[in-house]
Amino acid sequence: MVAGVTHYRTVKARADNDWALAASDLAAAMEADVQAGLTPFFVMATIGTTSSCAVDPVADIAAVAGAHRAWVHVDGAYAGAAAVVPEVRARWFGGLEAVDSYSFNPHKWLLTNFDCCAMWAADAGPIKEAVSLTPVYLQNTGNALDYKDWQVPLGRRFRSLKLFFVLRLYGAEKLRQYVSHHMALASHFAAHVAADPRFELAAPPRFGLVCFRLAGAPRAANEALLAAINASREQFLVHTELGGVYTLRLAVGSVWVQREHVDAAWAAVCAAADSVLAAQPAAGGNGKH
Structure with a gap:
């Protein structure tokens, strides 16, 4: 440009x-x-x-x-x-x-x-x-x-x-541990998603990012899920669209994040999903919207 x-x-x-x-x-x-x-x-x-x-x-x-x-x-x-x-x-x-x-x-x-x-x-x-x-x-x-x-x-x-001071303060090994820790936590969250039939991974989890959505649910349901999660003010997620399909994104990136925080995030996602799915029509919808 x-x-x-x-x-x-x-x-x-x-x-x-x-x-x-x-x-x-x-x-x-x-x-x-x-x-x-x-x-x-x-x-x-x-x-x-x-x-x-x-x-x-x-x-x-x-x-x-x-x-x-x-x-x-x-x-x-x-x-x-x-x-x-x-x-x-x-x-x-x-x-x-x-x-x-x-x-x-x-x-x-x-x-x-x-x-x-x-x-x-x-x-x-x-x-x-x-x-x-x-x-x-x-x-x-x-x-x-x-x-x-x-x-x-x-x-x-x-x-x-x-x-320069980050490199001097932490050193290569501590930086490796920091990044590896985030990647392990993202894999841990992805395992939760993969084990729950209500959800699906929208893309292979890589680095510290997990893309997921309600499996087979209409766009409105996934939009409602994101809104419910963020309304709690305990977790904050954003969305994207992959091939036009509405997708939620969980990024592990905090300096202080630990496994219990990821588990708490998953619990919040599940609680929001319970509420959203209970309000959905029994017939379901087209997951491509």
Whole structure:
């Protein structure tokens, strides 16, 4: 948008691919652009989408984009913090060595105050060529790493200092334990959902997020469920839509959260479901609304 490119478009994710971008769909879309006389030049993939924490197949996407010499950026946003855990990094972060740039936000899940974004670039040259502006009064020997040449604004806050102190204070092992703890609690909540026939998982639980809904219930019932949960003022959930289907999201992310808090959240969900389902017509409804 900053560059004035207004005809960017989205390649839709599919349920049968766990809401991740399929490399084959990307390849078809890029080839269609070429046939239409357009030049694909930028692709953005995601590790941990906002709605469902889906993970795009980064290596496959980089291969498809590479055939068109398109720049590939990967957004790690929230889930990028999970890369501190070696086994998680091995499972979900493969292919980053093949992309042009990658970023994630330590302020979302790595105990760092807002705002803080970490970014890597395989070759910073194109970035600096695009956004650098060096009037005579800012010229230097060129030996210094000048971050004004990596961004649109001229100045920036000293964000790296707070991240430095988080790393020094907690250390790698404590950060791994912190992220792993949240992931274990999310899996614990997902197990509750999977064991209760009234509910269904709307997407595979990943990282600290669980997407779920009343199984086979109409949209209005799931809307009422969310409203009842939040009306208690003991828990707070938000919703999304996956393939047009209304879905509730439980995110484990508090610094102080423990297993008993997750169990309390599940109890609140069940109590709200009892009330909502008791008020539903016996005939049920279409769960796709």
